Amino acid sequence: MKRRNEEKKSNVHVAIAGVFLAALWVSPLQGLFGFVDEDWKMEERRLASLPEDEGVVSLVVNHRALLADYVRDHFGLRRTLIRWHHRAKLRLFGRSPVSELIIGEDGWLFLGEKDPLDDLRPMTPLPGYLFESWEQRLHEVSRWADERGARLVIVIAPSKQSVYAEYLPERVRSFAESSRVDEMLSRLAEQDPLDVVNLRPVLRAAKRNHRTYYRTDTHWNDIGAHAAYVEIVNRIAEWFPRIRPKPLSDFRIARTNQPGGDLARMLAMTEVYREENLRLKTVSPRLARRVGIRPSRDETSRVRREISFEQENSDLPRAAMFHDSFGQLLIPFLAENFSRLDCRLVGHALGASWNLDEDAETIDTSQPDVVIWEIAERAFERR
Amino acid sequence: MAFSSPVFLFVFLPVVLAVYFSLPGLRLRNAFLLLASLSFYSWGEGVYALLLLFSIAANHMLALLVARHRGERAGKPIIGLAVAVNLGLLGVFKYTGFFTENLNYLLGLVGGVALPVPSLHLPIGLSFFTFQAMSYVIDVYRGQGQAHRNPINTALYISLFPQLILGPIVRYRHIGRQLTDRVHTVVGFAEGVGRFSVGLGKKVLIADTLAVASDSIFAAPGDELTAGVAWLGAVYFTLQLYFDFSGYSDMAIGLGRMFGFRYRENFNYPLIARSRGEYFRRWHVSFFTWMRDYVYGPLCGKNCPRWRRNVNLLIVWLLAGLWHGATSTFVLWGLASGIVIVLERIWLLQLVNRLWRPLQHAYGLGLSLAGMVVFRSETLEQAVAMFVAMLGGGDASGETFNSAMFLHRELVFTVAVGALAATPVVPTVRDWLDGRIGLLPVDQQNLARNCRLLVQAAVWGVILLACALAVSARTYTPFVYFQF
Known part of the structure; x- marks a missing residue:
């Protein structure tokens, strides 16, 4: 009977x-003739491209890997299928469709790295090579500042999960209690103490009044940046008593509803995960004015850039800041407290190569009294 | 080129199917299918495709020679040469490093100088197409098939892309005639679509999901595994390997069916087996029947005493372990399986058969899990650590790895679906339905059959769509910051 059915x-x-x-x-037809949306920037990487002036045969024979990458990045309906997948997985299983990202409670998103559990899991002791690498880097900066007669303050911007651990999924919440930074700092303190501002306690305290981080982004918001700024300036005021941080009451909070931040972008769901942004608008006019903004000389770079501010009050000290993406929001606040502020964005968190002489070339000429070296906590987790 | 890759699904398969069915006549279609198969192989292996071509050429000529001298004295050395050439290829590319390392170990014991260990690339699918090629020459030698004069047919038999890289190991006696005489039907194509969809679903939706968890567990230090986590690792990997491998076989069978070929089944629900012997009659059937017919059979001859049969079984199992990979864990897996099977033949099976039926299944499943732990472990030490943890002998606190981490909703759902699909529930329901349909009045039977087929097709469609989503999502590699 079965056989007969099969044949009929x-x-x-x-x-x-x-x-x-x-x-x-x-998919092939859509890929060949469909509309290609060039605004697809969710992945924050260059999609694969094919060498020009190469025929199909030549591509197949000589550039198979490239061709496979190209198909992987450009097959038809890719973006639609990815979006459907992400929404389905989130809805059915409540799981992050991107392995580098953790879906937290109440719409909070967190960054992990490769396996999010790995970053949050209590670490085996910090590997010696990693400690030595960071120790060397920190002391290099310290020497560089000393040679110029400048004070150095090292600022560590906490990861979101170490401030808002309560929004992590329960299964990983306890892992956020400890951090490699703590271990790094205590080991550094045993040797040659550096002036380090660990902002975690400050931000944990500040969140009692207002949300200090974006829900859908890795970074702190204006309020978090302000809390960090107050702490940094208070530390610098120990050497330069003339400077005082502007209190939060000097600002008003503006709320805007906007597409989700970098983590929502990683999920390709900036419209699903929208963000209520808390922005600080200054009540009084700003004193500092921007005197220079330069993209990096490296033409491939989109994020590295320099920016400088000046104000008339020459009694104030001059400062320079090496910073990563967390430092961006510090700049408008800090600029008000220095007669000149030169900022240089460096890619700690990207694992970019470190070349102090090159990175500090322009800052060097401005002869700062204070050097702020801001770095995200997650940069220490990189293996 | 994996079947679950975008290149295969969104470029290779549509183009090959379109061109194949637009060509007139089987000869042209075969020639094109050969071209497609060689392209498929060389896409991933580059110059190593020359090895495949060498195997094809050598076996084509040797099969013709064997056919000419069949039944003559000259036949034996030719078949010996064919076996030596094929095993030589396998030996050089797969086992040189393994044997050199072991030789160095022995040399070290007697104070000898260690030899440099060569590191040769192992061409993908070498173990499969080599066994398939040997089947061709041996079947011709045994008179169980005719040697093809047309090299395209030989080449197509050895390199046909559906089964080229991961089996099933298609036997020449089963497929030889289909190379030159096969029918393409809509029913066959539709069945192939269904089988391919199910296989792709097994691989992409079940095996790959479980692989993430089992990889994490097997990568964890042994002393950090609690009993729960270790058991989960064993269960996840057992299901992962079954669905990965049987999924590939299903895809191969389905693709073959689309092109008019009928391959034999390679898996028959091994996880429901009630003994180790039964398990391997249901697991990778094409390989183990190959070993039975081309190794165990010739080793034993006709009047083989029982003790020799058992010794030969152990030899076959040792070779089976080695075939799966040139490492000590595969050797141990093969030998241990062989020993259990010999014990079952001697007395163990009689004992097991007296047990309550669920306990028999528990016995079979327990051995499967244990076997998979050895199979998956990279070293013997790792396997021992897993067993110690599974038996509660570890002292992990559960702080670093605990069961809750590996029991989230997606994994639980996947395991539930996997557990169901690992048993013959679906065919049982389908056969029951067919039986009920057969009882309907004749004029309603067609409608009922079509309805059942529609439901089945809808399920295949959902599986294919889910696979397309999952495959696409895998190509998505976002970063927080722009990568240059």
Whole structure:
């Protein structure tokens, strides 16, 4: 009976064969003739491209890996399928469709790295090579500042999960209690103490009044940046008593509803995970004015850049800041407290190569009294 | 080129199917299918495709020679040469490093100088197409098939892309005639679509999901594994390997069916087996029947005493372990499986058969899990650590790894679906339905059959769509910051 059924053709069989063949061609045809949306920037990487002036045969024979990458990045309906997948996975299983990202409670998103559990899991002791690498880097900066007669303050911007651990999923919440930074700092303190501002306690305290981090972004918001700024300036005031941080009452809070931040972008769901942004607007006019903004000389770089501010009050000290993306929001606040502030964005968190002489070339000429070296906590987790 | 890669699904398969079915006549279609198969192989292996071509050429000529001298004295050395050439290829590319390392160990014991260990690339699918090629020459020698004069047919038999890299190991006696005489039907194509969809789903939706968890567990230090985590690792990997491998076989069978070939089944629900012997009659059937027919059979001859049969079984199992990989854990896996099977033949099975049926299944499943732990472990030490943890002998606190981490909703759902799909529930329901349909009045039977087929097709469609989503999502590699 079964055999007879198998052999008996019906319209359904024809439909199955036809629909399958048609479905197989939907993606290739869309890829060949469909509208290509160039605004797809969710992945924050260059999609694969093919060498120009190469025929199909040459590509297949000589550039198979490149061709496979190209198909991987450009096959038809890719973006639609990815979005559907991410939404389905989130809805069905409540799981992050991106392995580097943790879906927290109440719409909070967190960054992990590769396996999010790995970053949050209590670490085995900090590997010696990593400690030595950071120790060397920190002392290099310290020497550089000493040679110029400048004070150095090292600022560590906490990861979101070490301030808002309560929004992590329960299964990993306890892991956020400890951090490699603590271990790093205590080991450094045993040797040659550096002036380090660990902002975690400050931000944990500040969150009692206002949210200090974006829900859908890795970074602190204006309020978090302000809390950090107050702590940094208070530390610098120990050497330069003339400077005082502007209190929060000098600002008003403006709330805006905007597409989600970098983590929502990683999920390709900036519209699903929207952000209520708390922005600080200064009540009094700003004193500092921007005197220079330069993109990096490296033409491939989009994020590295320099920016400088000046104000008339020459009694104030001059400062320079090496910073990563967390430092961006510190700049408008800090600029008000120094007669000149030169900022240089460096890619600690990107694991970029470190070349102090090159990175500090322009800052060196401004002869700062204070050097602020800001770095994200997560940079220490990099293996 | 994996079947679950975008290149295969969104470029290779649509193009190959379209061109294949637009060509007139089987000869042209075969020639094109050969071209497609060689492209498929060389896409991933580059110059190592020359090895495949060498195997094809050598076995084609040797099969013709064997056919000419079949039944003559000259036949034996030719078949010996064919076996030596094929095993030589396998030996050089797969086992040189392994044997050199072991030789160095022995040399070290007697104070000898260690030899440099060569590091040769192992071409993908070498173990599969080599066994398939040997089947061709041996079947011709045994008179169980005709040697093809047309090299395209030989080449197509050895390199046909659906089964080229991961089996099933298609036997020449089963497929030889289909190379030159096969029928393409809509029913066959539709069945192939269904089988391919199910296989792709097994691989992409079940195996790959479980692989993430089992990889994490097997990568963890042994002393950090609690009993719960270790058991989860064993269960996840057992299901992962079954669905990965049987999924590939399903895809191969389905693709073959689309092109008019009928391959034999390679898996028959091994996880429901009630003994180790039964397990391997259901697991990777094409390989173990190959070993039975081309190794165990010739070793034993006709009047083989029982003790020799058992010794030969152990030899076959040792070789089976080695075939799976040139490492000590595969050797141990093969030998241990062989020993249990010999014990079952001697007395163990009689004992097991007296047990309550669920306990028999528990026995079979327990051995499967244990076997998989050895199979997955990279070293013997790792396997021992896993067993110690599974038996509660570890002292992990559960702070670093605990069961809750590996029991989230997605994994629980996948395991539940996997556990169901690892048993013959679906075919049982389908057969029951067919039986009920058969009882309907004749004029309603067609409608009922079509309805059942429609439901089945809808399920295949959902599986294919889910696979397309999952495959696409894997190509998504976002970064927080722009990568240059």
